[in-house]
Structures are given as C-alpha cells and as structure tokens.
Amino acid sequence: MGTECVRKVCIVGASGKLGQYMVRHALERGYEVVGVCRERSVPKLAAFEGRMTVVPGHTNDPEVIRRAVAGCDGVLTVLAPWGVKQYASGTAQAVLDHARPGARLVFSCGWHITRDGKDMYSRTFLAAVRVAAVLAKLVRAVEIDDQVEACRRVFASDTRWTVVRGSTLEEGESQGLPVWSRHVGDPLLASNLTRRVDFALFMVEALTDDALVQEAPAIVGCRTPSALAHTGGPHDHA
Numbered sequence: 648m649g650t651e652c653v654r655k656v657c658i659v660g661a662s663g664k665l666g667q668y669m670v671r672h673a674l675e676r677g678y679e680v681v682g683v684c685r686e687r688s689v690p691k692l693a694a695f696e697g698r699m700t701v702v703p704g705h706t707n708d709p710e711v712i713r714r715a716v717a718g719c720d721g722v723l724t725v726l727a728p729w730g731v732k733q734y735a736s737g738t739a740q741a742v743l744d745h746a747r748p749g750a751r752l753v754f755s756c757g758w759h760i761t762r763d764g765k766d767m768y769s770r771t772f773l774a775a776v777r778v779a780a781v782l783a784k785l786v787r788a789v790e791i792d793d794q795v796e797a798c799r800r801v802f803a804s805d806t807r808w809t810v811v812r813g814s815t816l817e818e819g820e821s822q823g824l825p826v827w828s829r830h831v832g833d834p835l836l837a838s839n840l841t842r843r844v845d846f847a848l849f850m851v852e853a854l855t856d857d858a859l860v861q862e863a864p865a866i867v868g869c870r871t872p873s874a875l876a877h878t879g880g881p882h883d884h885a
C-alpha cells in the first residue's frame with residue numbers, strides 16, 4: 648500500500664464510461680474528486696452533482712489541467728485516442744507538467760501499448776490493431792499513434808506514474824480487482840477480457856499501491872478462465 652495519503656484526486660476524462668466508473672470508486676473511498684471533461688459532456692456527470700467539482704474544458708488544454716490538478720494527490724487520466732490533433736499526447740503532457748511533484752499519476756490505455764517491446768501479441772491481435780488504426784485514420788476519428796506517443800512521454804518521465812493497459816472490455820457487475828502481468832503474452836492474460844467497472848477499480852487502487860509505481864501492468868478480469876488457471880502460479884511480475 649502507498650506511503651502517501653490520498654485525499655484529493657483529479658479524473659481527466661471523467662464523463663466517459665471508464666471515467667464515470669472511476670468517479671464512483673473514488674467517491675466511495677471518500678476522496679475529494681475533481682473531474683475534467685468537455686463542456687458539452689458536463690451533463691453526463693449530473694448523477695454526481697454536489698459530490699464532485701467539474702472543470703469543463705479540453706483535456707489537452709494546459710490551463711484547464713493546471714486548474715483541475717491543483718492540490719491533488721493523485722490524477723487518473725483516460726488516454727483516449729480521439730481526434731487527429733494530438734489529443735492524447737497533449738493531455739498526458741499537460742498532466743505531467745502540472746500535477747504536483749510526488750503526485751500519483753495513473754493513465755489508461757490498451758494492451759497494444761508496449762513499454763519495452765517484450766510483449767508477445769497474437770497475430771489476430773496485431774491484425775485487429777492494424778485494421779482499427781487504418782479505418783480510424785480514414786474517418787479521422789481516432790489516432791492510435793498519438794496514444795503511443797502519449798505513453799512514450801509518460802514512460803520517459805520521472806514522475807510516480809502507472810500506465811494501466813486494458814484488455815478487451817465488457818460491461819457488467821464488478822468481479823473484483825483484475826490481475827496483471829508485465830507483459831502481454833503471459834498465459835495469465837490469455838482470456839483478454841475485463842469488466843470496465845473493474846478496469847476503473849484497478850486505476851483507483853493503483854493510487855495507493857506503490858508496487859505499481861513506474862509499471863505498465865496489462866490487466867485481465869480476475870474471474871476469467873486464464874486468471875483462474877494461473878493466479879498464484881508463476882507469472883511475469885519479475
């Protein structure tokens with residue numbers, strides 16, 4: 648568990664599906680919550696009115712982030728590869744630049760991000776990522792390369808970061824804290840499925856888990872067949 652106490656957290660990208668689950672988990676832990684989302688998405692946080700502060704604005708706007716992270720012990724950032732104008736890398740940079748020194752910084756992304764090139768992807772996974780990247784770029788909706796750049800900047804920073812790499816996601820009731828490995832390809836992860844609510848749980852738990860500082864855990868649901876078959880066995884944390 649963390650040596651530093653977490654009282655106030657900022658959730659960057661709070662209005663999205665993952666963001667809203669993180670808001671809920673953070674409030675349940677009694678944290679003071681500040682959320683950042685686009686002005687037009689503020690109504691999506693109506694259920695939390697009076698229980699959190701919302702800073703409306705683009706998450707890659709340094710001034711918006713500077714105001715939102717002031718006094719926060721932790722920052723949870725959804726790195727979404729939306730838009731073709733360096734949205735994810737701009738968001739990551741603003742958080743890295745403005746969070747207080749020593750704050751816990753937890754970022755979300757997918758398995759396709761690799762920190763050290765030692766992840767072993769199936770051919771099907773790689774093909775799916777390539778197709779998604781090309782199609783997305785064609786409709787100018789998603790820029791996967793920019794999420795890669797965002798994570799490169801996080802990995803290079805000397806802050807207390809964690810990059811949580813999500814598997815394929817599904818909706819549904821919580822099954823508990825996902826399990827993780829340092830590398831995709833670990834049989835522990837083979838089921839490639841996590842409930843979104845539990846991805847959010849892992850992000851929030853990471854705030855107080857010092858074992859995850861400067862780690863890029865790839866996660867999978869704790870009740871999936873691969874997790875059940877391998878939990879307790881040797882997996883790739885070393």
Ligand SMILES: NC(=O)c1ccc[n+]([C@@H]2O[C@H](COP(=O)([O-])OP(=O)(O)OC[C@H]3O[C@@H](n4cnc5c(N)ncnc54)[C@H](OP(=O)(O)O)[C@@H]3O)[C@@H](O)[C@H]2O)c1
Pocket residue numbers: 659660661662663664665666684685687688691725726727728729730734755756757758812813814815816843
């Ligand atoms: N979906 C998956 O299967 C999957 C798999 C593995 C990992 N992940 C990771 O999980 C995280 C959350 O992904 P999610 O799929 O669950 O989505 P999500 O939580 O719904 O998040 C999407 C975010 O992107 C923002 N956004 C959408 N369109 C935008 C635009 N045009 N310009 C700027 N911002 C825009 C949303 O803000 P608004 O509320 O303002 O629209 C929201 O904050 C991401 O880091 C993703 O890489 C997802």
